[in-house]
Amino acid sequence: EAGVTQFPSHSVIEKGQTVTLRCDPISGHDNLYWYRRVMGKEIKFLLHFVKESKQDESGMPNNRFLAERTGGTYSTLKVQPAELEDSGVYFCASSPLGGQGLKDTQYFGPGTRLTVL
Amino acid sequence: QKEVEQDPGPLSVPEGAIVSLNCTYSNSAFQYFMWYRQYSRKGPELLMYTYSSGNKEDGRFTAQVDKSSKYISLFIRDSQPSDSATYLCAMTGTWGTLTFGKGTMLLVSP
Numbered sequence: 413e414a415g416v417t418q419f420p421s422h423s424v425i426e427k428g429q430t431v432t433l434r435c436d437p438i439s440g441h442d443n444l445y446w447y448r449r450v451m452g453k454e455i456k457f458l459l460h461f462v463k464e465s466k467q468d469e470s471g472m473p474n475n476r477f478l479a480e481r482t483g484g485t486y487s488t489l490k491v492q493p494a495e496l497e498d499s500g501v502y503f504c505a506s507s508p509l510g511g512q513g514l515k516d517t518q519y520f521g522p523g524t525r526l527t528v529l
Numbered sequence: 530q531k532e533v534e535q536d537p538g539p540l541s542v543p544e545g546a547i548v549s550l551n552c553t554y555s556n557s558a559f560q561y562f563m564w565y566r567q568y569s570r571k572g573p574e575l576l577m578y579t580y581s582s583g584n585k586e587d588g589r590f591t592a593q594v595d596k597s598s599k600y601i602s603l604f605i606r607d608s609q610p611s612d613s614a615t616y617l618c619a620m621t622g623t624w625g626t627l628t629f630g631k632g633t634m635l636l637v638s639p
Contacts, residue, residue, distance in 0.1 A: 443625070445626065445627075447627075447629075453631070454531075454533070454629045454630060454632070455573070455617065455627075455629040456629070457626045457628070460626055468624070468626060471626075503572055503573070505627075517563075517578060518575070518627060519575070520565075520572035520573045520574070522570070522571055522572045
């Protein structure tokens with residue numbers, strides 16, 4: 413079974429540019445999460461989709477970040493315009509609805525390393 | 530005060546040593562506790578998952594939760610160089626989204 417995949421693995425952009433990150437969850441996983449790790453800090457939650465609906469977006473830092481999940485499958489996270497403080501590693505995670513008896517066992521992708529210059 | 534405190538290390542041990550990794554937390558609403566292992570340039574990989582206070586064992590790994598002290602631990606017996614990685618504690622309540630510690634970098638030397 414394929415795991416969570418993320419694209420690109422690394423992106424370097426200039427301040428003010430736009431970047432779109434993509435996440436493909438494990439097939440059949442209705443829960444999809446975005447997290448971010450800024451250098452020197454802990455991994456922090458950004459938002460949570462259940463199928464195509466945003467369940468919780470309380471972690472989104474500001475309105476420069478826009479997340480979508482088309483048809484309840486893959487998700488994109490767009491940063492527009494990017495700022496220096498947006499640099500970090502963006503992780504996507506997915507889990508099945510109901511979690512096979514385990515609360516929210518999330519499977520993580522390898523992350524996208526974003527560098528804003 | 531951070532919700533989850535974890536010493537970032539690095540923690541260096543010789544091969545075969547018993548390793549103890551720990552996290553403390555402040556939010557009593559946390560009910561589910563996980564340990565993730567993360568190798569360099571990879572995503573976190575779930576190692577252990579516990580719900581109640583007490584111990585849970587899986588091979589060389591033992592996870593321990595003390596809810597009264599808000600303290601969780603991961604023990605690694607007979608540590609191997611391949612165990613060298615960053616270990617992240619994570620926890621959640623009924624809402625499901627994870628709150629992480631900073632992670633502890635573990636280095637096991639041959």
